[in-house]
Amino acid sequence: MTTHESESTSFLYPFIESEETDAKSLLDDLAASARGKAAESARLQRSSLDEYNDGLTAAGTEMADRFRRGGRLYTFGNGGSSTDAATLASLFSRPARGRPVAAWSLAADEAVVTALGNDVGFELIFKRQIIAHARDRDVAIALSTSGNSADLLTAITEAKQRGLLTIGFAGHDGGQMAVAEDLDFCFTVHSQSIHRIQESHAMLGYRLWSVAQEHMARPRNGARTA
Amino acid sequence: MTITVQPGGSFVGADLSADLAAAALDLARKFHDGATLWVISPQWEPHAHHVAVEFVHPVIMGKRALPSVALVEPDPVAQARVASQPGDLLLAVASADEPAVIDAMRRAQAWGVLTLWIGSGPRPPAGAANHILWIDSDDPMVPATGTFVLLYHLLWELTHVCFEHPGLLKAPADECTEEVCVTCSDEGRLAEVVLEPADATGQALVRTAKGEEWVDVTMLGDVKPNDLVLIHAGAAITRLTSQLEVTS
Numbered sequence: 001m002t003t004h005e006s007e008s009t010s011f012l013y014p015f016i017e018s019e020e021t022d023a024k025s026l027l028d029d030l031a032a033s034a035r036g037k038a039a040e041s042a043r044l045q046r047s048s049l050d051e052y053n054d055g056l057t058a059a060g061t062e063m064a065d066r067f068r069r070g071g072r073l074y075t076f077g078n079g080g081s082s083t084d085a086a087t088l089a090s091l092f093s094r095p096a097r098g099r100p101v102a103a104w105s106l107a108a109d110e111a112v113v114t115a116l117g118n119d120v121g122f123e124l125i126f127k128r129q130i131i132a133h134a135r136d137r138d139v140a141i142a143l144s145t146s147g148n149s150a151d152l153l154t155a156i157t158e159a160k161q162r163g164l165l166t167i168g169f170a171g172h173d174g175g176q177m178a179v180a181e182d183l184d185f186c187f188t189v190h191s192q193s194i195h196r197i198q199e200s201h202a203m204l205g206y207r208l209w210s211v212a213q214e215h216m217a218r219p220r221n222g223a224r225t226a
Numbered sequence: 227m228t229i230t231v232q233p234g235g236s237f238v239g240a241d242l243s244a245d246l247a248a249a250a251l252d253l254a255r256k257f258h259d260g261a262t263l264w265v266i267s268p269q270w271e272p273h274a275h276h277v278a279v280e281f282v283h284p285v286i287m288g289k290r291a292l293p294s295v296a297l298v299e300p301d302p303v304a305q306a307r308v309a310s311q312p313g314d315l316l317l318a319v320a321s322a323d324e325p326a327v328i329d330a331m332r333r334a335q336a337w338g339v340l341t342l343w344i345g346s347g348p349r350p351p352a353g354a355a356n357h358i359l360w361i362d363s364d365d366p367m368v369p370a371t372g373t374f375v376l377l378y379h380l381l382w383e384l385t386h387v388c389f390e391h392p393g394l395l396k397a398p399a400d401e402c403t404e405e406v407c408v409t410c411s412d413e414g415r416l417a418e419v420v421l422e423p424a425d426a427t428g429q430a431l432v433r434t435a436k437g438e439e440w441v442d443v444t445m446l447g448d449v450k451p452n453d454l455v456l457i458h459a460g461a462a463i464t465r466l467t468s469q470l471e472v473t474s
Contacts, residue, residue, distance in 0.1 A: 023251065023394050030247035030384045035238055037383065041376050042235030079279050086272035087370060096366035105272075145285075194285040195379040199234065202372025206231065209370075 037196075044189065044196050045203040052187045056204065059185045060211025062165050067216060069137045073103035076126045076155060077143035082107040084198055085143050088205040098213040106130075106155075126155035136163030141205070144168070145197045147175025147188065157182045169204060171197030234373030237361050238380070246380050249342055249357035253381065254388030256315050256340055258395040263294035264309055264339075266302040267319040268326050270369050273378070274298055277317060280382045289386050303330045307418075307452070312338030312435055319374055322350040331355045336418040336454065338435035344377050414456035414463060417441065419449050432457065 049056070063073070073092050075085035085105045092103035106129045107113055116125045130140065140159035142152040147170030160166050160182035167185045170177040174188035189200040238246070253263070263281055267274035274296035281294035297305040303326050306316055316339045320327040327343070331354055334341045343350060346361035346368040359377055361368055368374070388395065417432035417439075428444035432455065442461040443449045455462040 022391075026388070026391055026394055027244070027247045027251060030250055030387060031240070031243035033387065034243040034246045034380045034384060035240075037380060038235035038238030038243070038376060040235070041372075042233035045233040045235070045372065079283065080276050080285070083272040083276035083279065084375065086275070087270065090270065090272065091370040095370075195376075195383070199372040199376045199379065202370065202375055203231075203233065206367065206371045 040193075041196050041199045044191055045200050048187070048189050048200045048204055049207060052204065055185050055187065056207045057211055059165070059167055060208045061215050062184075063139050063208065064212040064215030066137050066139055066165060067101045067212065068220065071102075071135070071137035071139055072133070073101065073139045073141065074106050074130065074133065074159075075103065075141045075143070076106040076152060078107075078149055078151065080194070080198055081143040081145060081201070084201055084205075085141070087202065088141065088143075088209075091206065091209050092212075095209070095213070099216055101212075101216075123150045123154055126151050127158045130155050130158045130162065130164075134159060134162045134164055139165045139167070141167045141169065141208075142177070142183075143201055144175070144177060145171035145194045145201075147171065147173070147177035147186075153177070153180065156180060160184075167208070169201045171201075231365060231367060231371050232363065234361070234368075234371065234376040237363065237373065238376075242359065242361075245357060245359050246377070246384060249359060250381055250384030251388050251394070252340060252357065253315060253342070253385045255395050255397060256313065257292050257385070258389075259313055259397075261293075261314045261340075262309075262311075263292065263315040263317060264306055265294060265296045265317045265319070266298075266306060266327060266330060267296075268302055268324055269320055270374075271296070271298045273319040273369070273374055276375065277319070277378045277382075280378060284382075284386075286386075290389070302326050303333065306330050306339075307333065307337065310334070310337045310339045312437060314339045315342065316340070317342040317344070317378075318355070319344045319369075319378070321345050322348050322354075328354070333418055333454065336416045336432075336434055338437075342381075344374055346373065414458045416466075417455050417457045417462065419443075419451050419453040419455060422449055422451060430462070432462070 075089045077085040086108060089103040089105045092101050094100055106126050113125050116128050142156055144152050153176055156166050166183050168177040168183045170186060170188040177183060177186050178188050187204050189197045191197050265274040265277045278294045278296040281292040299305045316334050318327040322345060331341050341355040342357040343355035344359045346363050349360050350358055361373055415434050417434045419430055419432050421431035423430050423443060428442050429440045430443040430449055431438055432441050441457050446462050446465050454466040456464040
């Protein structure tokens, strides 16, 4: 079918080289596309870090205070964002350098997730875990490229009620997360691309981690700057 | 003062973008022929899961779902061995010194599996995988800054662009001629032992890129399942050590 088409095409246009040449031009296009998308990814990461510099510093500092009091970090998201949540939790719990703190992804345990999804509904897969695990000194970070995931929003509300520090990573226009009163901090990455948003979420999470690390390394009773 | 890291996008220059393009075309061709993409990341399992969900459930509506599975059991080599079939794909997100990935990438030749390796830091030796997509940075925090995420996002995006060029999805002609050469030449082929000889005839079942076959292993003495051997003209002629250290 397609093979036939391309064969008959090359027969009709003998001066167009074989498919090798066509692949070459496709490969050039692909490489140029990769560079363009990568440049946009880098631009978005930089502008997101700039936009939220103050908020990330404040949130990271508050996280450090909670870790010092024995607080734990729960991260959660759906799909690709659940894997990014897991990467973020690993960054806190087993960093390549610095001090590890207790952190885990609430999507990590398939027994818990499927039990809750099956018995009480998908919308409650994270909220019910917050109810089970959370203490008032803990931290919850929700990642959603739309900012509208119901399972995240209900968990955030529960976390806020229990005294947790609540942080949201959103995308597009921030959706419901951008206006959620239960979020102490909401970092919305302004892009229409889910891929580019996720790449910036990782960078923002990394900044949170570095701020928290820096503050945990300071003497406990020493002077603190905001 | 806050530590800043280099955005992943700044690493994608002429070389890496060309590597990504070539890898994407190979991925698309293999998927077109029915491949499954197996993904391992022993140090950072979430990356393996992210790649799998990316291909299985595309974020852009209308893009086709493609078979991809994260292999995250404690022994990813054993898991990849039993999962993979000739024509499949194996993608690792790992540093160059990750022993299980070094082992899996080498054995993939005997499994008939095309390999891709994403990582940062010291590079794997040339030829360690069919496609090496590498971030040349010694920063140990690279895996947590979205840089690998960017690389596999790009790989996914470019792969789907290739599907818009169906005429280029069939294997290039030189692959066919290569196969003819292997058959008639003196070349040794990598094989992995499946069954050791059951009797004195010295015939062991091995798997190669072309599938399973019985070969004479009397020249090597004892062989065990999972041994890597070179075969030539129906006989195993050399055993390869399973230990492989990264030299960089």
